[in-house]
Amino acid sequence: MSLLKVKDLTVTLMTGSGPADAVRRLSFELNHGEILGIAGESGSGKTMTALSILGLLPYKGKTSGSILFDGQEIVGFKAEQFRKIRGKDVAMIFQDPMTSLHPMLTVETQLTEHLRHHRKVSKDAARAKALELLDTVKIPDPASALTAHPSQFSGGMRQRIAIAMALACDPKLLIADEPTTALDVTVQAGILQLLKDLRKRDNLSVIVITHDLGVLSSLADRLLIMYAGAEVESGITSQILTSPKHPYTQGLIEALPDSGGSGKNLIAIEGMPPELGKFPSGCAFHTRCRFAQERCKQDWPTQVHFGSQGRIYCTVNPSAHEKTGQS
């Protein structure tokens, strides 16, 4: 059975100009020990999807649809119900470890806080667990690291501490929102390897949110590509990256510096992603799609399946993309 089952999730935020759907009719599943990558540009709803699982939506966000986490329906949870699972069963790490760690508190205080709160363990037991966690995330000299403050560590080490903090209560699900975007490429790989090791060791399920397809290629088993709050394509990572089926996914991959184009010129997707509250009707991508037809403007795109796990949302017959898609 899957750990997380999201069905027809819609997240509505209260913006200055009225309610707007940031996530629209999203359905996906995550198995135990699986790493799912959610990719999309800013405003595509990937972070809002994650925050709805944690009950941390901003702008008076409301959810509808269903999120089954470990057999439990989360949609409709009250604040105190979320507090019971957040940090314990579901944990999250963010892009910038300097803002997710408290600058004035020692590493020990921050690492033991969850344990003391959720598990009511003694101070000594919490300290022992904290040392073990620092060792897990490969912080050199864990004993002295405990008494240090976040500012005494480099960016990569801070992200490791943030991961240790997230792991404190042995969560079933870890959500990592742009975990390596703020890091140098030379330390990024270490964090990717760490996440992979944790999945293997603890059978941890991970959702990685990023715009970086290179990172997802290294890390994710399956991908979910989002545009304007909705899924455009999902499937096995290697299949999506080597033979994308949706015109948007094709465009994203072609735009990468080491793929398409000739000479110094890259292949760019014309136009720009729509803003929240201004998502085009029908298939939101129709305004930028080279295959768009009249019906794409009205109809919610059709679900088309490929192989065992591949799926796109596109009204136009996808075999047409392949014939004319490669220029």
Place this chain on the structure above:
Amino acid sequence: MSNSIIEVSNLSVEYTRNGKKIRAVAGVDIQLAPGEILGLVGESGCGKSTLGKTIVGILKGAEGEVLFNGKSVEKIGRGRRDPHFLNLQMIFQDPYGSLNPRRKIGEQIADGPMIAGVSKSDALKKAQSLLERVGLPANAVDRFPHQFSGGQRQRIAIARALAISPTAIIADEPISALDTSSQAAVANLLVNLVEEFNMGMIFISHDLSIVRRISDRVAVMYLGKIVETGKTEDIWNSPSHPYTKALIAAIPHADGQSFVPLDLPGDVPNPAFPPSGCRFHPRCPVAQSQCSSVEPLKVSLKDGREVSCVLQEAGTMPKAITF
């Protein structure tokens, strides 16, 4: 090189922090030719932005010299600058921070030409045509920065840099803050402008895959020093400095192989206390005993590359390095 637009020789830049002098740039030589894109890469904190800012004169060099078309670049002060340097422009990473939120786009672009003596109406006309050139509607002149998206704002910043027909542009992470789909478009715009106006551009970036794609030459910087320079192809095909090798091997590729790239152990050291000898030696897998005491000399390779590594001096660089 006599045909260089920018010639940086033995440049050092210092900051003072807590009474201690920090050498962010320590003896750098680079040249930029017309029509050339030079990629400047390195980890954060290596001094690449400081170098860029010193080249245009936002910061003052402690030692050495920057020549722009043969004239020494002085730090920008309160007084009026020599009009010679109008043709040397900079684009910054964050177009939210580099545009004035309270002034119309057109006025901000017209500033440069007006300082160069163009009348206001002509300068505004020029602003319109530049906005069209960078792919924005001409009526954008009467609008404000907040009415545009990140990618569009970066185009505005580019239009402003182009307003007085620069011959050289320093672009500091110009596409890093943009969305994936605008990155490719803005990169294309920069490449086309460099060709169209035969400008030189120093493209500062931590994103090696884009640097590989658009740069003619690459300079790799580590802790204030350039460790390797050369033609982009040569550097990618056979990096000759261990640090360059590590940087290239660390790039993840979206090829669907679940391959985790190389992790270079350790962090960039504190520039206030740079390691002795070769600054990379504490992280270098092939460091020799002399690397901690002897500063490596610049060696010229057959293909014209310059690299600072004792193993290249001695000709004993191993073919493959495991990190």
